[in-house]
Amino acid sequence: MDWLLTPGPVRLHPKALEALARPQLHHRTEAAREVFLKARGLLREAFRTEGEVLILTGSGTLAMEALVKNLFAPGERVLVPVYGKFSERFYEIALEAGLVVERLDYPYGDTPRPEDVAKEGYAGLLLVHSETSTGALADLPALARAFKEKNPEGLVGADMVTSLLVGEVALEAMGVDAAASGSQKGLMCPPGLGFVALSPRALERLKPRGYYLDLARELKAQKEGESAWTPAINLVLAVAAVLEEVLPRLEEHLALKAWQNALLYGVGEEGGLRPVPKRFSPAVAAFYLPEGVPYARVKEAFAQRGAVIAGGQGPLKGKVFRLSLMGAYDRYEALGVAAMFREVLEEILPAS
């Protein structure tokens, strides 16, 4: 079980493991405040925002809910294209938040086209950047532009859970006003922290509600290096340590992640597998199962080689499998995984 090839949680960065092995830090100390501010500063850099990044103790889903509930008031109209499990989740969260939700459905694997969201009358558009369930990457800048041409006052919220530190992310430059992410994906840390990035424009438009996820209260505390509620400070240490290592050579890191994912697609396509997405996210390679081969067989073939992979979610359950090298894997580990994938395909594909 050492080859964690799931699209999160992922293999931990050595700096994260190192941080987690330290004695407990108390969050109301100068040392903790320093690391909290450092992590927030590095996250701002990672999201490429002039706004703020808030660190929440919880999963990426909590960050998505915080984003929706703090940007939109009940009764406001939002547009939610649904093209995978996580955009489905945005839809559910918006409904539960009391918004008037217009849903646009796409086959899993597809992503919305700019003309689909070029419609007037909405307070917001909710998009998933990298749809981890299908491996598809939405064209955020084009979608945000098309939406905002028709809704100059509208806010664009994005799930950047598996794009942060894996693909290109630039909050304002992409036309995104707020984004949610988490610690256990591109940041190569354990799960337990969610992040909400807020552009300067989003910061002016906060409509806080809820108690634990009241972002105005968080913002006030986090500007001082504190947090409203006891934070998972050990994970904040880990996040700061990893970002400090990766950000100075981010371009190289993103190029590696793109190359690694392309490598997986290459092996799959050599074996005649059909990719699930049309536009590839660098976070995960998703393939339809070969005709007549059940998911359990693929999973088992990888398990025998010490690897954990992911199956399909929602309507893709039992139809696809997914591999990810988003974790702390270098070039040679990726080549090793490619060799493993080839072996598996030889084993499971009917001899021709």
Added chain:
Amino acid sequence: MDWLLTPGPVRLHPKALEALARPQLHHRTEAAREVFLKARGLLREAFRTEGEVLILTGSGTLAMEALVKNLFAPGERVLVPVYGKFSERFYEIALEAGLVVERLDYPYGDTPRPEDVAKEGYAGLLLVHSETSTGALADLPALARAFKEKNPEGLVGADMVTSLLVGEVALEAMGVDAAASGSQKGLMCPPGLGFVALSPRALERLKPRGYYLDLARELKAQKEGESAWTPAINLVLAVAAVLEEVLPRLEEHLALKAWQNALLYGVGEEGGLRPVPKRFSPAVAAFYLPEGVPYARVKEAFAQRGAVIAGGQGPLKGKVFRLSLMGAYDRYEALGVAAMFREVLEEILPAS
């Protein structure tokens, strides 16, 4: 900074540190499901409930909010005695949840009397068991009994954040229907997990709302060893490891914690300090600052000896200091801390 004497986070249990140094586990694997179910089983034992314990990724405050929002519907009347910072928090959460809240105020350090809550017409009573801000322990069984005599249908919710694994806890036997706790106190793990214990009676009365904190959805997933949202699985491993170690000798452990806290009070009283609480919680020893000695002076005297202590919260800010041996400290470490405390008192108290 090695002597963490704050009432949470606390010095980590060696079993927790060991668990945190392991490679990342994926939460949708058999190994993770096993550890999740094991942690839930051990937590049920720790809360002494025949009901269920749900593990949430978030702080104890999230667990308190989940408890309130899943047990009471907007417009229901609840009674909230306020006798410290955490009962103040219960009050705020109940208000934000849209409940009709009747507040009973007590001086910090005091706890409510059974006759105060023996009033008809309430759907619930919210109590803090061990008020970490004052060091006071509320008499939960007597309070719950008095309340339920007048409100047989009423539910009693309790904050057991610093009583779980520190003092006597027994959900149903104490007349409590639901309780909230967290990982970073008596469980000697890092912060990042909240727990909600639900008695069989509370389970029948769930009125789920919210998205991330929808306990009905959690219950369904957690019965299978899963969780609705990506859990801080590394911390679940740590919690299971610590409980597995401590629960078989719980009586001895609680006796140690009680003795350690009494030791701190003994040293303080020898030095002429006045304790804050009337009824002592075993989780923390809280003292009024000696006449003319500012908190910064006490904090600094401990810091020079490598210890981190806690000051006052809310109206007690600048008036008290708090010491806790809730963390992974044995008998001899406690005696060392007692010696440190004596030294500090000699240094800060005016020579008589």
